[in-house]
Amino acid sequence: MELATFNQLSADEAQSAIRHCVAIPHWQQSMVAGRPFATIEALLATADALARQWQQPELEAALSAHPRIGERADGADKESVLSRGEQSAMQQADYALQQAMQQGNQAYEARFGRVFLIRAKGRSGEQMLAELQRRLQNSDVTEQQEALDQLREITLLRLKETIQ
Numbered sequence: 001m002e003l004a005t006f007n008q009l010s011a012d013e014a015q016s017a018i019r020h021c022v023a024i025p026h027w028q029q030s031m032v033a034g035r036p037f038a039t040i041e042a043l044l045a046t047a048d049a050l051a052r053q054w055q056q057p058e059l060e061a062a063l064s065a066h067p068r069i070g071e072r073a074d075g076a077d078k079e080s081v082l083s084r085g086e087q088s089a090m091q092q093a094d095y096a097l098q099q100a101m102q103q104g105n106q107a108y109e110a111r112f113g114r115v116f117l118i119r120a121k122g123r124s125g126e127q128m129l130a131e132l133q134r135r136l137q138n139s140d141v142t143e144q145q146e147a148l149d150q151l152r153e154i155t156l157l158r159l160k161e162t163i164q
């Protein structure tokens with residue numbers, strides 16, 4: 001949708017328009033309150049600044065809307081549709097890679113107690129598996145920050161696709 005359209009929507013409609021970007025209501029509401037945005041750059045700068053404030057609670061809340069890498073998100077809701085597109089590289093992955101990713105996800109969840117989150121768009125299955133294995137060695141603090149950075153990247157990518 002056009003930026004001008006987003007600026008003119010009612011608050012409820014504006015929040016609905018960006019809800020799929022990230023499952024963090026406070027971020028959605030802050031973006032709605034920040035209107036009208038003069039430019040796309042201003043919109044994205046605000047989204048980025050708000051996302052840099054996220055801590056563990058926001059990460060846990062958002063993960064509910066992001067299926068595991070390699071697990072096909074079945075569903076007609078917008079998040080599932082977006083996830084399938086973002087993770088399209090895994091649909092072409094061979095059995096060995098699928099298995100390795102599944103085992104990697106299990107190891108990550110055993111280590112950190114939450115789903116492995118990565119900005120999947122533009123990454124091959126092999127690249128995501130390599131990132132998972134690299135990040136498995138991270139300390140808790142470092143890994144939380146990396147996961148938050150990836151969540152921010154996914155959010156901004158989705159926002160850019162939603163408002164042009």
Ligand SMILES: NC(=O)NC1=NC(=O)NC1=O
Pocket residue numbers: 065066067068069082083084086087115116117118119120121154
């Ligand atoms: N666990 C994940 O990282 N999921 C996802 N990353 C994306 O970029 N889209 C997803 O659904």
